[in-house]
Amino acid sequence: MNHQKKDAPMIEIRTLKTLKRFRRSASHLPGVTGLVILGSIFVFFTSCMAAPKSDHMKKRSGEILIVYSGNTLGELKPCGCAREEDQGGFEKRMSYLKKVRAGSENILLLDTGDSFKEPTRQGKVKAKYLLKAMVKMKYDAVMPGDHDFVYGNSFLKEQKGIPWILSNIEMEPLAGVRVKSFGEGLKAAIIAVADPDLLYGSRHSGDKIIPVREAVRSQLRQLDGESPDLVVLLTHMEREKALAFLDVEGVDVIVNGHMEKDTDPIDMEPVLKNGRIFVQPGPRGQKMGELTVMIGPEGKKSFEQKMVPLGSKIALDPEMVQLYEEYNKEVEDLFFASLSERKGKKLTVFATDKVCKTCHPKIHTTWEQSRHGHAYNTLRKINKAFDPECLICHVVGWNEPGGFVSEIDTPDLRNVQCEVCHGPALEHASAPAPGFGQDAKQACKKCHVKNHSPRFNFNKYWDTIKH
Ligand code: HEC
Ligand code: HEC
Ligand code: HEC
Ligand code: HEC
Incomplete structure (x- = not known):
């Protein structure tokens, strides 16, 4: 709550007359x-x-x-x-x-x-x-x-x-x-x-x-x-x-x-x-x-x-579907309007999965076949690949220096890649050593939050993507 700010609205004082008796006894x-x-x-x-x-x-x-x-x-x-x-x-x-x-x-x-x-x-x-x-x-x-x-x-x-x-x-x-x-x-x-x-x-x-x-x-x-x-x-x-x-x-x-x-x-x-x-x-x-x-x-x-x-059995009202489309269009416009600004921050921080693949090919295959490997396409299919509220969990480094900008600018940062969990690995990729990126278990809770992944359970989930 930030209504204490100086732009807080001015409120008029209402003059109160003497109160009459209540309406009902x-x-x-x-x-x-x-x-x-x-x-x-x-x-x-x-x-x-x-x-x-x-x-x-x-x-x-x-x-x-x-x-x-x-x-x-x-x-x-x-x-x-x-x-x-x-x-x-x-x-x-x-x-x-x-x-x-x-x-x-x-x-x-x-x-x-x-x-x-x-x-x-x-x-x-x-x-x-x-x-x-x-x-x-x-x-x-x-x-x-x-x-x-x-x-x-x-x-x-x-x-x-x-x-x-x-x-x-x-x-x-x-x-x-x-x-x-x-x-x-x-x-x-x-x-x-x-x-x-x-x-x-x-x-x-x-x-x-x-x-x-x-x-x-x-x-x-x-x-x-x-x-x-x-x-x-x-x-x-x-x-x-x-x-x-x-x-x-x-x-x-x-x-x-x-x-x-x-x-x-x-x-x-x-x-x-x-x-x-x-x-x-x-x-x-x-x-x-x-x-x-x-x-x-x-x-x-x-x-x-x-x-x-209001579950999935309830039909979508066509007029509201159209209104949502209008909203979506405005979000897309915002995405492109902010593109040059976001491009300006371009930095190289992430090595990308393609580079990891050269030395960890088996792990890469496992990952590619998991849903993390398709998370961007999931958004694309429903026309949401420009919505920051979705990208944040479906790509690498949204809103972070060196992170995803757009499909065209940063095609190699689509999806929930290795570095989302293991951390930026440019250094490791050029001078590999054991012991890197071991806090990966901690990463899950950034995205597998209650509203987006209510069934999340580390052991069960890790079991399906383990490498
Ligand atoms: C040039 C080859 C090379 C590249 C590229 C590379 N790695 Fe490695 N990585 C290694 C080697 C070698 C080890 C040490 C393996 C060992 O000795 O167990 C290692 C270890 C690791 C470990 C720690 C394993 C452990 O238990 O110590 C992680 C995590 C890891 N790499 C992730 C990545 C990620 C993510 C990328 C891509 C961003 C990547 N690596 C790119 C060669 C590479
Ligand atoms: C950057 C956000 C992010 C992080 C961090 C993350 N995930 Fe995910 N995860 C996703 C998204 C997004 C999907 C859905 C991808 C899709 O289907 O498009 C997903 C899907 C999954 C699925 C498939 C679920 C199913 O119902 O089939 C598993 C399993 C999973 N994640 C496990 C993990 C585990 C374990 C960790 C931590 C080690 C982790 N995730 C970390 C974003 C993340
Ligand atoms: C806080 C992170 C987060 C945000 C924000 C987020 N997602 Fe997800 N999304 C996930 C995770 C985690 C999963 C996998 C959930 C699971 O299976 O437990 C997922 C799965 C999905 C799936 C796959 C469902 C399926 O079963 O195939 C779709 C579609 C999806 N998200 C769309 C969106 C859209 C659209 C937005 C934006 C309006 C969005 N996501 C925002 C984390 C997020
Ligand atoms: C969803 C999060 C997540 C993603 C994505 C992910 N990893 Fe991991 N990775 C983990 C976790 C968790 C571990 C286990 C760490 C532990 O045991 O402490 C792990 C372990 C590893 C290890 C060590 C394996 C061993 O034998 O000890 C390597 C190497 C590794 N990952 C490389 C990669 C590479 C390469 C990619 C991309 C192709 C990748 N990971 C994608 C979470 C992830």
Whole structure:
């Protein structure tokens, strides 16, 4: 987190009026009477749901399906390195949403933020496409998470058509509350609060940002006239902090997002308390959350929740495939635009596998037949051989002095070669000696990381490539 920097956005202080009484009285706290778990579907019943005060008496009943995402962390499309991790991506998300929309009418599509990841030029290009995709998906509310400020808030403003929401910071283009009305007169309100410590660091907290609880109360108060049938609170903070909002009168559903690292585990099981429900979206857009809220007469609510994996069986939406192609084209343009700069750093550091072959021919044959010997072609086949986010593990020395520049400039540095594991060997190749490159075992973990090689186990893997 680097929001303490001097280019951190200025935040206006919102004047808070004296708080009125809560919308619902505490004496109407509902109790939990049952929880049934059907496979991965959670069904919750609540009894004596807060009976609204007479002036807010509701006679509407019906069902609202909340579809929630978050923690996408730049995962426009999964890399495809490992089958288990080949889930999610916007091409599948769109197909999924079209199907859901065909099946139900009252849908509330929400995102809890942390859509972006790398503060790099490519990361920014990706962020632009992520938002383009989200506009096409017609989200109802999208809250920015701490990761989403990496390109500044002007970037958020430039991307038109996103229904941004954040209630505890008053800042363009963020709305404080959003209300959606459905066919049968049902109405849902959405409020969103982010932990200021995550957004700006403690240095900026305090007077510049409204304390989260106060922001929630003030928004609820402003909703009084609307009398929504469902109030959803989006939070962006650590789980423990967000769980505390289960005590807030007037809120029905809490959806909490936030991810520090893209390998952090996330508890996706719902928590029920006081007739309210708390859920979290999974990591990297691999699964979509579905929370059905059944609203009975006089506001009585029950919930059904499940996570839907966007696995390989879900078709790719053609419009999103095209959008991804556009992104890919921009990445390719960036690759060529940076070519001369990268060429300038040309140095000779690596001997290349061809040279090793002259003295270690048997080992070379073993290597050539392994998947390391074809790692570049793997990218080429899927039109990804110019994407730095892929090259880094599929060639020799990407981003290192003397490393891979391009297929044309450095054809001999394609693939996961000997020197990726044994280290640069120019010297060894001209004056060979035993004892060289023995730390090779340590190299695996640079690339065989959880998200790209979840089954990695040194002994098993080494066994298939040993030489
Ligand atoms: C000119 C011949 C030659 C070239 C070229 C060469 N090596 Fe060697 N390499 C040797 C010799 C000789 C040894 C010592 C073998 C021995 O005595 O066990 C050795 C040893 C090694 C060892 C250590 C083995 C051990 O247990 O001590 C590694 C690792 C190694 N080479 C990797 C490479 C790599 C990688 C390349 C290409 C970048 C390469 N070599 C190029 C001749 C060469
Ligand atoms: C520079 C990154 C990198 C390093 C370092 C690396 N690998 Fe790999 N490895 C890859 C890539 C990329 C692939 C997939 C290549 C392909 O199929 O295109 C792969 C594939 C493999 C496979 C084939 C897996 C399968 O399912 O068939 C094995 C086995 C393997 N690596 C073992 C190792 C071991 C053991 C080490 C350490 C001694 C190691 N790798 C170090 C990048 C790396
Ligand atoms: C952190 C390193 C890393 C990065 C970054 C990376 N890969 Fe990989 N890739 C691997 C490893 C390791 C494997 C082998 C995984 C295994 O079998 O355990 C692999 C395997 C693959 C495979 C082979 C899958 C198969 O079963 O045939 C494809 C395709 C692939 N990667 C594409 C990509 C693309 C596209 C990108 C960029 C979006 C990318 N990789 C980025 C490390 C990486
Ligand atoms: C994926 C990583 C990786 C790649 C790629 C790789 N090696 Fe190795 N290599 C190892 C590991 C690990 C060992 C075992 C080291 C040990 O036992 O400490 C090893 C051992 C060796 C040895 C010593 C063998 C012995 O008999 O002691 C030589 C020589 C060697 N490699 C040469 C090469 C050459 C040449 C290439 C390319 C053609 C290559 N290696 C590619 C990881 C790799």
